Amino acid sequence: MSTLNIVNKSPFEKRSLDQCLSRIGSDDAVLLIEDAVVVAMAGTRYESDLKSAAAAKKLYVLTPDVEARGLADKPVVEGFTQVDYKGFVALVTEHDRVHSWL
Amino acid sequence: MSTLNIVNKSPFEKRSLDQCLSRIGSDDAVLLIEDAVVVAMAGTRYESDLKSAAAAKKLYVLTPDVEARGLADKPVVEGFTQVDYKGFVALVTEHDRVHSWL
Amino acid sequence: MEEEYAGGVEKKFIYINRRAPHGTVYALESLETVLIGAAFDQDVSMLFIDDGVYQLKKDQSTDSIEFKNFSKAFRALEMYDVEKLFVEAESLQERGLSEDDLLVDVELVKRGEVKDLIDQQDVVLSF
């Protein structure tokens, strides 16, 4: 039984990503959307935290939101998988439930 | 020249209080309102941070918002001053400008 | 008033409450949804983590901000057969709160047990 967790706020602004990561397991996935996508890009203060998280859990980032913020020219943090909206839909079908960390 | 800084979100949820404290001076004041008031109470994980901040800057907390959250039975962190809405108004008049950290 | 749901399906619902009361409307609405949802005879749990634990703080007094004090409604949940109220121990502790501060009886869970609780659910409603 696994959960798709959605986080939509930048960890520079809100603690929801941390709060999510501290309570999920290795079979769970996290998808970053909206302003949360900024932290999927290499080079930020949180890169090493995210890299460790990606080693233990499946991390995804929504490409349209990356492009909107002009960050498509930056590499993603190692271990992240990029998805579009159809990929987002597929993730929802592949997990037993969805938990939005609002 | 001094600024009244207003913070309205709990530091357990958002980083705005930290972001505010890192950029103001010893003549500036911070008023906690709405959900931010929770951190003015003694005993939280942030108590020692807030105590240090209170030693360097003037920290205030809005009593009606403390009461609404059922926290009037807890002591405030050392150095905090409680104000009501009229006290809030007075603080605005006593500083040169107001900066809301939204 | 909602009519009783005749679909015959029973799912496990968890309401996850992560915000302090009054600063936003979500705490109030979570309670409303649980009360309305009770008519559907589903398996309902409420989980309070992060600032959500403040929703259960005793002695909330909202007169001076002119809000409805809905916190007393938590005491009515039992009458609606909503009896599974989980509170994360670490969330209380980080905020200097204990079970004695809460206005209803709850079951404490550890942070490491939250995943197990969520794994048992069909539907997560986040407030």
Added chain:
Amino acid sequence: MEEEYAGGVEKKFIYINRRAPHGTVYALESLETVLIGAAFDQDVSMLFIDDGVYQLKKDQSTDSIEFKNFSKAFRALEMYDVEKLFVEAESLQERGLSEDDLLVDVELVKRGEVKDLIDQQDVVLSF
């Protein structure tokens, strides 16, 4: 269209931008207010700190979320005599960004200088 303000008072305004673009409307609205405000002949500065620095990131492409790409309007600010764009160096650095990533020329300030900048202002508008 706003008429020119004939009050004769000149105040110092600072627009403080702390949020990433597109997730909320504030980045767009800050720019709108600055452009409208230009007609009032006030002294205007814009300060980008925290996630606000992402507002100035080059190459934003909003087609696939169907948003207006307003970021190009930052390049028009000069024509409105809005020339004081301050960006906090530490905010860039924590995000792995440099001046080369930004779509307009800005003046870098250090975190310790933000207070001095704000101390010079009459009005703070936070977005």
Added chain:
Amino acid sequence: MKFSILVNEGPYQHQASDSAYQFAKAALESGHEVQRVFFYHDGVNNGTNLTTPPQDDRHIQKRWSEMAESNKVDLVLCVAACQRRGIVDEGERDRNKKDATNVADGFRISGLGQLIEAAIESDRLVTFGD
């Protein structure tokens, strides 16, 4: 699969309604069913027909209304949230003695039970908010 979607925020202020729409569109294009979109809290503000967004911007309400029509998606506005925020259909207008209605085509006002029902009947519920 059968999806339901919960939208907690109004149009333009937060990306929530946009994200929900793009998700719903992709779900339909992927051959899934979107049974219901439930608009709760400020989300009910998606359902007013009185908006006039700038010509060069997306028209959030119209997009939803068109999706409802082309794909038989059930768009439900929470009645209690509508009462607090001023979204009114004919029934609400008469009941609460208002002068106008403003609910847009394809949206209907109903109770929170519709959210619970959607969660029971759908395979997945996906929530978008602030």
Added chain:
Amino acid sequence: MKFSILVNEGPYQHQASDSAYQFAKAALESGHEVQRVFFYHDGVNNGTNLTTPPQDDRHIQKRWSEMAESNKVDLVLCVAACQRRGIVDEGERDRNKKDATNVADGFRISGLGQLIEAAIESDRLVTFGD
């Protein structure tokens, strides 16, 4: 002193509009002037007359309208935000070919210039938001 107030959020969802109201009330009771309250972004949703909050809850729009009347406080809704969110007066109804108006007593719709003007003419501007 002369205050102006900026409200960025709608009623009921966030405490912002409540905090702004309580602040304005205390300012008036302390003998100050509240020149203008400017409602921006979702804040314009404070100015619809179509709300029917529960009987036992505060009526946020009415409180503002009453304050406008008793204390000559100028309540201004940002026109561009109104267009995006569906708050309409007679002029906007005619211009944008809408069927209804919903702006409440004591509120008027005007441009962002009114915010700048308020900031210039007031001694202090205080902002309430999310």
